[in-house]
Amino acid sequence: MPETGNALEKPRVGLFVTCLVDSIRPNVGFAALALLEAAGCTVEIPLAQTCCGQPAYNSGADDATKPLARAVIETFEPYDYLVAPSGSCAGMIKAHYPELFADDPLWRERAEKLAAKTHELLSFLADLRGFRPRNVLCKATAAYHDSCSGLRELGVKAQPRALLDAVEGLELRPLEGEETCCGFGGTFSVKYSDISAEIVGEKARNVEAAGADLLLGGDLGCLINMAGKLRRDGARTRVFHAAEVLAGMADRAIGEEA
Amino acid sequence: MTAPAQDFHTRVEKALRDPQLKIALERTTGNARRKRAAAVAAWPDFEAARAAACAIKDHAIEHMATYLEMFENNARASGAQVHWARDAGEASRIVIDLCKASGAKVVTRSKSMLGEEIGLPHALAEAGLRRVETDLAEHIIQLAGETPSHIIWPAAHRTREDVAKLFDQYHHEKPEGHDVVSMVASARKELRADFFTAEVGISGANFLVAETGAICTITNEGNAELTTTPPRVHIVTAGIEKIVASTEHALQLTRLLVRSATGADLTQYTTFHCGPKRAGDRDGPEEFHIVLVDHGRTRMLAEMPEMLRCLRCGACLNHCVVYRAIGGHAYGGAYPGPMGSVLTPVFDGLEQSRDLPAACTLNGQCKQVCPVDIPLPTLLRHWRARSFRAGHEPKAVSLAITIWAFFAARPRLYRMAQAAALPALRLFAKGGWISSLPLGSGWTATRDFPKPPRQSFLAAIRKGATR
Amino acid sequence: MSAREKIFAAIRKARPERATPAEIGAQAQACSEAMKRTLPALDQDDLAALFTARASSEKVGASVERVATLADLPPAVARYVASNNLAPDFALQPDPRLKNLAWGELSPGAPLRADSALAVGIALCGVAETGSLVFHSSPEAPTLYDFLPLHHLVALDAKSLVLRLENYAAFAQRLAIPRNVNLVTGASGTTDIEGVLARGAHGPGRLHIVIFD
Numbered sequence: 054m055p056e057t058g059n060a061l062e063k064p065r066v067g068l069f070v071t072c073l074v075d076s077i078r079p080n081v082g083f084a085a086l087a088l089l090e091a092a093g094c095t096v097e098i099p100l101a102q103t104c105c106g107q108p109a110y111n112s113g114a115d116d117a118t119k120p121l122a123r124a125v126i127e128t129f130e131p132y133d134y135l136v137a138p139s140g141s142c143a144g145m146i147k148a149h150y151p152e153l154f155a156d157d158p159l160w161r162e163r164a165e166k167l168a169a170k171t172h173e174l175l176s177f178l179a180d181l182r183g184f185r186p187r188n189v190l191c192k193a194t195a196a197y198h199d200s201c202s203g204l205r206e207l208g209v210k211a212q213p214r215a216l217l218d219a220v221e222g223l224e225l226r227p228l229e230g231e232e233t234c235c236g237f238g239g240t241f242s243v244k245y246s247d248i249s250a251e252i253v254g255e256k257a258r259n260v261e262a263a264g265a266d267l268l269l270g271g272d273l274g275c276l277i278n279m280a281g282k283l284r285r286d287g288a289r290t291r292v293f294h295a296a297e298v299l300a301g302m303a304d305r306a307i308g309e310e311a
Numbered sequence: 312m313t314a315p316a317q318d319f320h321t322r323v324e325k326a327l328r329d330p331q332l333k334i335a336l337e338r339t340t341g342n343a344r345r346k347r348a349a350a351v352a353a354w355p356d357f358e359a360a361r362a363a364a365c366a367i368k369d370h371a372i373e374h375m376a377t378y379l380e381m382f383e384n385n386a387r388a389s390g391a392q393v394h395w396a397r398d399a400g401e402a403s404r405i406v407i408d409l410c411k412a413s414g415a416k417v418v419t420r421s422k423s424m425l426g427e428e429i430g431l432p433h434a435l436a437e438a439g440l441r442r443v444e445t446d447l448a449e450h451i452i453q454l455a456g457e458t459p460s461h462i463i464w465p466a467a468h469r470t471r472e473d474v475a476k477l478f479d480q481y482h483h484e485k486p487e488g489h490d491v492v493s494m495v496a497s498a499r500k501e502l503r504a505d506f507f508t509a510e511v512g513i514s515g516a517n518f519l520v521a522e523t524g525a526i527c528t529i530t531n532e533g534n535a536e537l538t539t540t541p542p543r544v545h546i547v548t549a550g551i552e553k554i555v556a557s558t559e560h561a562l563q564l565t566r567l568l569v570r571s572a573t574g575a576d577l578t579q580y581t582t583f584h585c586g587p588k589r590a591g592d593r594d595g596p597e598e599f600h601i602v603l604v605d606h607g608r609t610r611m612l613a614e615m616p617e618m619l620r621c622l623r624c625g626a627c628l629n630h631c632v633v634y635r636a637i638g639g640h641a642y643g644g645a646y647p648g649p650m651g652s653v654l655t656p657v658f659d660g661l662e663q664s665r666d667l668p669a670a671c672t673l674n675g676q677c678k679q680v681c682p683v684d685i686p687l688p689t690l691l692r693h694w695r696a697r698s699f700r701a702g703h704e705p706k707a708v709s710l711a712i713t714i715w716a717f718f719a720a721r722p723r724l725y726r727m728a729q730a731a732a733l734p735a736l737r738l739f740a741k742g743g744w745i746s747s748l749p750l751g752s753g754w755t756a757t758r759d760f761p762k763p764p765r766q767s768f769l770a771a772i773r774k775g776a777t778r
Numbered sequence: 779m780s781a782r783e784k785i786f787a788a789i790r791k792a793r794p795e796r797a798t799p800a801e802i803g804a805q806a807q808a809c810s811e812a813m814k815r816t817l818p819a820l821d822q823d824d825l826a827a828l829f830t831a832r833a834s835s836e837k838v839g840a841s842v843e844r845v846a847t848l849a850d851l852p853p854a855v856a857r858y859v860a861s862n863n864l865a866p867d868f869a870l871q872p873d874p875r876l877k878n879l880a881w882g883e884l885s886p887g888a889p890l891r892a893d894s895a896l897a898v899g900i901a902l903c904g905v906a907e908t909g910s911l912v913f914h915s916s917p918e919a920p921t922l923y924d925f926l927p928l929h930h931l932v933a934l935d936a937k938s939l940v941l942r943l944e945n946y947a948a949f950a951q952r953l954a955i956p957r958n959v960n961l962v963t964g965a966s967g968t969t970d971i972e973g974v975l976a977r978g979a980h981g982p983g984r985l986h987i988v989i990f991d
């Protein structure tokens with residue numbers, strides 16, 4: 054199914070903006086929209102979307118997750134692709150919806166069909182659209198954190214780097230432990246906030262040691278976690294979603310006011 | 312294992328307050344991670360090897376009854392006595408009875424996590440037997456009166472400085488220096504005599520080889536052979552999932568097990584024991600007993616068979632951000648880290664260990680490094696779902712999730728609540744950040760939270776905004 | 779029902795055996811073959827060189843020397859004794875091939891003790907892949923010779939070398955199953971304190987291998 058999409062001149066993409074971007078950082082949503090359009094997609098943003106259900110699913114509340122998953126499936130079935138600016142939410146839809154409906158053949162089939170055409174934004178742009186940003190300038194050094202779900206569930210690793218490589222003036226610096234979890238883990242960061250704090254403490258030290266101006270990543274949850282810790286520790290590192298940089302919309306970093 | 316009295320949160324708090332712990336853990340697990348990475352890099356097809364290792368274990372699990380029977384017959388033919396235990400209590404009792412029957416006063420042990428799992432140290436003490444732990448790390452924690460905090464490095468929570476203090480205090484002859492080599496030499500001297508006074512030596516097993524009836528142990532200090540060869544009686548305790556088809560399969564798995572654990576190609580000693588002393592042998596035990604333990608494994612066979620693949624290599628611990636933050640004791644079970652969080656609910660019951668599967672970011676690094684590709688995050692989530700269904704989760708948490716899901720399933724209501732919440736939250740912000748979040752005080756105790764926007768992305772889109 | 783019967787009943791309930799022994803054997807074989815295909819390539823031409831490189835690598839930490847024939851073992855032992863300032867008496871593994879050598883000034887008759895300084899033995903075979911020595915216990919090869927001494931000096935017949943662990947497993951299948959098999963890969967050691975390798979835990983602190991043709 055997704056393979057036919059490869060050939061599509063102008064695919065219809067349903068942008069699943071994710072609940073965090075929707076509520077906390079709309080700029081990432083606008084950046085995703087701009088990038089997808091620049092990559093030749095017709096983008097629609099279904100207004101009925103809320104959340105993929107991951108917080109409930111990872112809390113073990115399968116029954117509470119199912120209505121949310123069904124709603125996402127129904128809402129995004131009509132599109133050629135579902136694209137989300139988050140490896141974690143895309144991973145939820147791609148890897149876990151089919152598991153969620155393991156005992157429900159009808160919904161399982163629909164979940165699998167949607168899973169097949171669901172993509173994380175940066176890998177979608179790089180792999181399926183062959184996109185590279187043009188004339189985007191960002192004079193800065195940056196460290197890149199590989200968020201876990203994108204990295205391990207979806208294999209997002211080279212794509213964001215390839216895209217960022219095309220940004221003029223941007224220099225990527227190595228980050229010690231770039232593939233190590235930042236300690237966010239969704240509800241984990243609230244339920245076990247002390248353990249989460251210890252983990253993000255180590256991450257923040259590594260980010261500071263990298264000595265880059267910017268910290269970039271592909272998942273807002275992790276970025277908020279790291280940005281919040283860096284800010285509390287008094288670090289100067291500015292934190293952006295990679296899409297914001299790629300779209301040339303990296304004006305105000307997370308936590309910076311107008 | 313009886314669960315420690317304190318609850319998980321208390322143990323975590325204690326661990327996080329201990330700066331020495333963090334240093335010790337980082338030295339051991341950091342070394343382990345680096346060495347494993349180098350070993351894996353030298354095996355270009357490592358991913359395919361993991362899949363092959365997985366298939367070898369799955370094969371044994373699929374034919375478990377056949378292979379266990381074959382093992383038992385071959386072991387008996389070699390002169391070994393095979394005992395079966397359904398649970399921890401039964402297993403300990405069998406071992407204690409064997410010790411008593413042999414008139415033992417001193418028992419040497421070489422490291423075995425199964426022994427910890429079935430509470431053997433405690434049972435031996437209750438039976439009035441002097442227990443001598445001969446593995447260096449087990450010796451250290453025996454002196455300190457502790458339990459293991461890592462399945463490969465039981466004393467991973469102790470720095471070399473801690474060990475020096477313990478040896479200075481307890482060894483008959485103090486170590487000549489406080490460098491690692493002198494301390495190892497000191498332990499060698501301290502334990503030498505006990506190897507020859509013990510009447511019984513107890514070990515574990517890494518594999519039970521069906522084809523030969525031998526048990527395989529993988530060790531590096533030489534203490535294991537000195538524990539199992541001189542005493543008159545050798546008792547092996549092993550979980551039934553250790554069964555493999557053949558010597559070849561055992562060795563093939565060992566290649567991955569050792570690389571994943573310490574980064575070596577093989578440990579110093581890969582040993583196969585098959586029965587007691589034979590005619591003409593100058594050494595070896597006169598009695599050889601194998602205690603095969605179920606303790607939840609047949610239940611796992613039905614419910615989470617993947618976990619029976621576990622080789623106990625410890626890689627998932629070394630690569631776990633939570634383990635590295637809190638150490639092994641905070642988990643409260645015999646096995647810590649990701650694999651422990653899957654196993655402890657099997658052994659100790661889900662209700663009292665529900666925190667373990669929950670206290671995980673599900674980042675998946677454990678699965679990535681596991682030599683037999685156990686889907687640890689999936690299994691942990693499986694426990695969460697069970698716990699939620701059984702009503703073990705704290706009421707406030709399940710209520711919050713239920714209410715949130717109720718709104719999220721109703722976009723209109725969700726929008727309305729969101730439209731009210733965002734401006735309200737903004738009131739807590741100062742200079743773009745919230746430093747004390749209502750209902751999220753745990754988060755903001757150590758980090759800030761960005762000030763949310765006036766309106767959500769979707770609200771802006773509805774109004775026709777483009778950026 | 780006994781514990782044994784209950785355990786088997788539970789296993790059979792979850793995993794009823796449907797395959798014939800021949801099918802199970804074929805599956806087991808396929809598993810080994812699949813693993814073999816993943817193994818990194820090794821230079822098979824000179825097993826002794828491969829073995830030497832592995833055994834003397836930093837990871838394994840043994841010392842290795844090569845002599846022409848087994849008759850050259852006594853001088854090799856004499857050199858080792860001299861360079862390590864050891865007494866000339868040592869424990870000799872009761873293997874007839876060793877007993878009959880011309881030991882000259884050396885006295886190989888010392889009994890094996892808990893604190894023996896040196897034992898001299900001979901391996902059944904060696905595994906080149908890992909630099910491991912293989913011992914099968916027997917009246918001529920007691921287990922403790924490999925574990926009690928501080929220095930362990932082992933003769934290894936170059937013709938007995940096999941390439942990989944799988945080759946050893948195949949070789950062992952043709953022999954009677956011994957009471958005790960030890961694959962010894964380097965001198966004893968421990969990483970129990972902070973993950974740092976220290977040699978000479980409870981077993982030998984030094985392993986010296988003399989390969990003969």
Ligand code: SF4
Binds near residue numbers: 621622626627680687
């Ligand atoms: S779960 Fe995997 S990584 Fe963890 S100890 Fe077991 S085999 Fe090793």
